[in-house]
Amino acid sequence: MTRVVLYARYSSDNQRDASTKDQFRICREQTQREKWQVVGTYKDAGLSGASMILRPGIQSLL
Secondary structure, eight states, X not given: OOEEEXXXXXXXXXXXXXXXXXXXXXXXXXXXXXXXXEEEEEEEESOOSSOSTTOHHHHHHO
């Protein structure tokens, strides 16, 4: 079985935690169709995407 991790993020004050929940929901639907195993999830909420260094979620994923 293919093992995958999920990563979601948003950067704007106009978005909210539901943004990452929606991203994870869509990704989980895909993993079920493909029969992939989710082994981890990571997110960065309200952080700029300009730099990977300043996003703890992506750093943990890496």
